[in-house]
Amino acid sequence: MSIYYDLYASGNLLKRKEQQPLHARVIPSGTLDAKKFIELVSKSNGFSQATIEGCLQAVTDELQRWLSQGWTVEVGELGYFSLSLKCDRSVMEKKEIRSPSIRLNKVNLRVNKKFYEELEPLQLERIESPYRADNTRGEDECRTLLMGHIDEHGCITRADFMRLAAISRDKAVEFLRKYLDEGIIRRYGAGKTVVYLKK
Structure with a gap:
């Protein structure tokens, strides 16, 4: 299983106007x-x-x-x-x-x-962090990403939706409930094995 990470600029307040080098930060799985x-x-x-x-x-x-x-x-x-x-x-x-x-x-x-x-070597994969304060991805764009993924792969988990759309857990839950209510997706499974498919 991969460890997801994103790249962030250093937080040097004295050099805010200059371009800062990027550093890697793990995106927690939970x-x-x-x-x-x-x-x-x-x-x-x-x-x-x-x-x-x-x-x-x-x-x-x-x-x-x-x-x-x-x-x-x-x-x-x-x-x-x-x-x-x-x-x-x-x-x-x-x-x-x-x-x-x-x-x-x-x-x-x-x-x-x-x-x-003994932690090495790590399997690393870069994604856009769902916890970034500057993430402004809207509901329509998230819906498009979700449906595109389901079309290609058949189903999606909440965690994969979070990573794909770079949104928080709360936002992913909110959108998935809305799409379920709208009838564009359906839920299959229970507990940690829940996936979402096309209606």
Whole structure:
């Protein structure tokens, strides 16, 4: 399965009038919540969901305990966790700030080289991101793209419609409902296997 990405100009405000180099950004396929992730790990490894959940909680508790004492903690092949700090305000001299003005910034994860290498090679495919603020594709254009795809391939999923028309999930759902109400398409299947065909 491909990872979808789009290209964006760098956000350097000081050089806004100059053409900026493009950088690649992954378009998320979605978010796996903790419950679903535990379910998937259980199915692929045979451990019970309760066992996995208990282990994850134990690892989280120990990680927090040692991080809060200033340690860098290696967690299996995942990588190293550490803390970073920030000052409440900009200072030039050490004597200008005291400990109460220093706060936790974030928890860093430095991924192990082996973990990183095993993600390669990625199957990448560039599409127009449906999350761009400048996307102005209208309903008529989306309908044309949808019907053209169905004519060529026989059916389409909501996710494919989102990618094809470069629209958000909410917009895709809105348009598909409208086309269903108009009777130009029909729905087939249930749950994650739903596809849309010509009426």
